[in-house]
Structure formats: structure tokens, C-alpha cells
Amino acid sequence: MEIIDVTRTVDPKMLKWPDDTEPPSQEFVTRTDNGDPATVSEWKMSSHTGTHMDARMHFIPGGWPMEALDLSRSVGLCRVVDLTHVEGHVGRADLEAAEVAGQARLLLKTRNSELGFMQREEFEEGYSAISREAAEYLVEIGVETIGVDYLSVEPFEDAGFSTHHTLLGADVVILEGLVLTEVEPGEYFLACLPLKLAGSDGSPARAILIRGL
Amino acid sequence: MPDEKDPKHPTTLAALLQGFEIIDLSHTLEEGIPSWPTHARFGQVLYESYELGDVARHYGLTLSEHTGTHMDAPLHFIAEGPAHYGIDEVPLHRLAGRAATIEAPELPRSGLLTAAHVREWEEEYGSIEELDMVLVRYGWDRRWGTGPEGTSFLEDWPGLGGDAAEYLIGKGVSLVGCDTLAVDAFGSEENPAHYALLGKEVYIVENLKNLDRLPPWSFFVAFPLKVRGGSGSPVRAVALMHREG
Numbered sequence: 001m002e003i004i005d006v007t008r009t010v011d012p013k014m015l016k017w018p019d020d021t022e023p024p025s026q027e028f029v030t031r032t033d034n035g036d037p038a039t040v041s042e043w044k045m046s047s048h049t050g051t052h053m054d055a056r057m058h059f060i061p062g063g064w065p066m067e068a069l070d071l072s073r074s075v076g077l078c079r080v081v082d083l084t085h086v087e088g089h090v091g092r093a094d095l096e097a098a099e100v101a102g103q104a105r106l107l108l109k110t111r112n113s114e115l116g117f118m119q120r121e122e123f124e125e126g127y128s129a130i131s132r133e134a135a136e137y138l139v140e141i142g143v144e145t146i147g148v149d150y151l152s153v154e155p156f157e158d159a160g161f162s163t164h165h166t167l168l169g170a171d172v173v174i175l176e177g178l179v180l181t182e183v184e185p186g187e188y189f190l191a192c193l194p195l196k197l198a199g200s201d202g203s204p205a206r207a208i209l210i211r212g213l
Numbered sequence: 214m215p216d217e218k219d220p221k222h223p224t225t226l227a228a229l230l231q232g233f234e235i236i237d238l239s240h241t242l243e244e245g246i247p248s249w250p251t252h253a254r255f256g257q258v259l260y261e262s263y264e265l266g267d268v269a270r271h272y273g274l275t276l277s278e279h280t281g282t283h284m285d286a287p288l289h290f291i292a293e294g295p296a297h298y299g300i301d302e303v304p305l306h307r308l309a310g311r312a313a314t315i316e317a318p319e320l321p322r323s324g325l326l327t328a329a330h331v332r333e334w335e336e337e338y339g340s341i342e343e344l345d346m347v348l349v350r351y352g353w354d355r356r357w358g359t360g361p362e363g364t365s366f367l368e369d370w371p372g373l374g375g376d377a378a379e380y381l382i383g384k385g386v387s388l389v390g391c392d393t394l395a396v397d398a399f400g401s402e403e404n405p406a407h408y409a410l411l412g413k414e415v416y417i418v419e420n421l422k423n424l425d426r427l428p429p430w431s432f433f434v435a436f437p438l439k440v441r442g443g444s445g446s447p448v449r450a451v452a453l454m455h456r457e458g
Contacts, residue, residue: 001306003309042252043274046271200272
């Protein structure tokens with residue numbers, strides 16, 4: 001059994017969505033270095049920091065918040081799909097060619113992973129995302145959970161957030177910010193357990209893949 | 214080690230994949246939950262909302278590393294040496310595996326669970342092995358609350374005695390979990406269990422709930438946030454339970 005961590009480390013110098021929120025900050029409360037018996041710090045961060053899940057309420061008024069997540073959405077068998085050859089955003093034809101129908105949980109590995117975008121400190125506008133028509137196709141084939149390898153499922157230029165609205169509108173669970181660079185396409189057991197945040201629109205998460213069961 | 218072919222011990226991930234249900238062992242993170250004195254209480258700040266004309270709803274979080282159901286990293290108490298490392302460096306294969314749940318709801322205020330108690334449990338349910346996890350149910354999660362009643366969670370809780378901690382370390386366990394604020398009992402200035410366990414890289418999960426829903430053996434999973442150099446992290450702790458049929 002091999003465990004692969006597909007999580008971006010959270011630190012104050014990490015990438016973040018532009019013009020949006022402050023990067024994560026860490027403040028020490030006590031430190032053994034200062035003679036205190038224990039080290040403890042406090043973090044302030046966006047609920048969409050690094051590797052994270054979107055709750056339905058992120059874009060859909062009245063949609064479920066994080067504490068109401070059905071955990072089976074993000075714990076179970078999944079498939080990592082190779083879309084590293086796609087130059088722009090992932091389109092419907094790319095997904096059809098990859099024969100993804102019939103999978104409840106899909107993680108899309110794109111050029112973002114090959115270029116190491118998630119591991120950078122600076123935001124990269126030219127990331128590959130899911131086009132609206134590809135999102136509609138995912139809904140059509142009954143995908144329940146979709147994971148992407150950058151901070152958003154949305155093309156950067158889509159000011160209407162149609163991919164989010166399409167996916168969350170159909171109650172697809174969204175995982176963003178996965179680090180798939182070292183992951184070979186194929187079947188895995190996904191365990192992504194976000195925090196049980198009351199009323200929250202999203203949560204940072206630790207996401208891992210298990211192979212060789 | 215557990216034998217995945219034995220239906221009485223369906224505690225390996227491969228066996229669980231034949232069908233499982235998830236038992237959530239985590240408290241909801243919401244305003245007003247109990248927190249360690251001097252640590253920030255859990256809080257959320259609204260950054261944007263469609264109700265206010267923004268495109269989405271989005272919160273900022275204030276999280277002590279020891280908020281709610283959480284894991285302690287070795288550097289929480291270990292100031293130097295090979296065990297001085299943070300939550301982002303805890304090896305993940307030590308955080309998913311077979312778990313023994315030991316019942317100890319009858320301990321007195323600030324009482325200690327002894328090694329003898331653990332050995333009695335083993336005589337009844339089987340030996341705790343290397344890389345197993347041990348969850349102790351004191352029944353303390355019943356005191357959890359978001360109002361003034363939650364203060365009773367913060368006093369007189371029982372804990373793991375130093376001899377029990379040493380016994381479990383000798384067994385080679387990966388992790389010790391409890392449904393109290395700390396693995397050491399209330400008023401334990403010396404923190405013997407924290408120092409012993411973390412010093413030997415046995416990880417600690419505190420503030421668990423719902424342990425009464427677990428059988429003596431289950432499959433436990435808790436992965437912390439990957440906060441660089443963190444002394445701990447809130448976790449979503451779960452047990453995967455084999456479902457018949």
C-alpha cells in the first residue's frame with residue numbers, strides 16, 4: 001500500500017487567489033524556544049486556502065455548508081485522468097476522449113501539474129480549468145466529485161463563474177488545489193477529509209491517494 | 214497484524230473496500246466551542262457574500278492548531294532532537310489503520326487510565342500490536358457544548374497515566390486518541406503522557422466524539438492539515454466500518 005500526499009503545504013508564502021484574500025498567517029501563542037512548556041500557534045486563512053473543498057453554498061444560496069458534507073463524496077475509489085496534453089481549458093471533447101463516464105469521483109491531471117503551478121508562490125493566470133461545456137458534460141454523465149490541480153475549476157477569464165454554477169448547481173463536490181505532479185493516471189482510493197466547519201462555504205483539506213490495495 | 218481474510222477483523226482498508234460506512238468522530242467547528250484557556254477561540258469572518266452583492270460566499274478562518282478535534286505534532290512539546298518536527302512532516306501511513314477503542318467512562322475526576330486497564334482490555338479483545346492505534350473513551354464528549362455548559366468540558370477530565378503511556382509506547386502503537394481536551398488528565402502539570410508519546414513519535418488526537426459508536430476494533434483515519442511547522446492541526450477524524458452485504 002502506497003500513500004501519496006496530493007496536498008499543497010500551507011505557509012505564509014504560498015500562492016493565493018489574486019486581489020482576494022490575505023495569504024495564511026501564523027502567529028505563535030507560546031513557544032518552547034521561549035521557555036514555554038509547549039509550542040502553539042494560531043492561523044488565519046481563507047477557507048479556500050491551497051488544497052480545499054468548495055461547499056455547495058459557496059455559489060448557491062441555500063446550498064449545503066461544509067459541516068453537512070456527505071463524506072462518501074470524498075472518501076472512496078477515484079480515477080486520476082490524464083489531460084496533460086490539453087493546451088487551453090479542458091473541453092467536452094477532451095473528457096469524451098478520456099472515457100471518463102461511469103466514474104463517481106474524477107481528478108483531472110492537467111498541464112498545471114506538469115508545470116508545478118500549485119507549488120509556486122505566485123498566482124498563475126494561465127492555468128488550465130474546466131470549460132462550461134465540459135462542466136455540463138460532467139453533470140450529464142453523473143460525476144459526483146471533481147478534483148482539479150489548480151486553485152479553481154473556473155477558467156480565469158470567466159467573470160460569470162459558469163463552471164462553478166454548473167457544477168455546484170448540480171451538487172457536484174469540488175476539490176481544488178490538488179498537487180498531482182507525482183501521480184500516475186489510474187485508479188486510487190481517495191481520502192479527502194475537510195474540516196467540519198459550521199456554516200462555511202469551503203474548507204482547507206488534506207487530500208491523499210492510496211494505491212496498491 | 215490483522216488478517217484481512219478473517220471476517221471478525223475487517224479492519225484493513227482492502228477488506229473495507231468491499232463496502233463501508235463512515236462514522237464521523239469529529240466535533241463541528243462552530244463559535245462557542247470549548248477551547249484551551251489562552252488559545253484563540255474558533256472563529257469565522259465573512260469576506261464576501263452574494264447576499265451583499267459579491268459573486269460568492271467566502272469566509273476567513275481563525276484556527277488555533279489545537280481547535281476542536283485535533284492532532285498534536287511532536288514539536289508541540291518536544292523542543293529538540295529527532296522528534297522535533299511539525300504536523301506537516303507526520304508520516305501519513307501512521308495515521309490510517311486498525312484501532313482499539315478502550316472504554317473507561319467510570320474513572321473518577323482527573324483520574325488516570327492505567328497500564329493494567331489496557332492489559333485487561335487486551336485479555337478480552339485481543340493483543341494491541343505494532344502500528345495499531347488506541348482510542349480511549351472516557352465519555353467526556355457528552356460535556357462538549359457551545360454555551361456556558363461547555364465549561365464543564367474544561368475541568369476535571371481524566372487522562373492517560375504515565376505507566377499506560379509507556380506500555381503503549383512499548384507496544385509500538387502509532388497514535389493515541391481520546392475524547393477529552395488533552396491526553397494528560399486535568400491539572401497534570403508534568404504532562405507525562407504528552408512528553409512520553411510525542412517524544413517517541415506516537416501521535417495524539419484529542420477532542421474526539423462518538424467513540425461509543427465504535428466496536429472494540431475499527432479502522433481509524435485522521436489526516437491533519439499540512440500547515441508548515443505546525444504544532445498540531447484540526448482534523449476530520451473518522452472510522453471506516455465494514456458494512457455487511
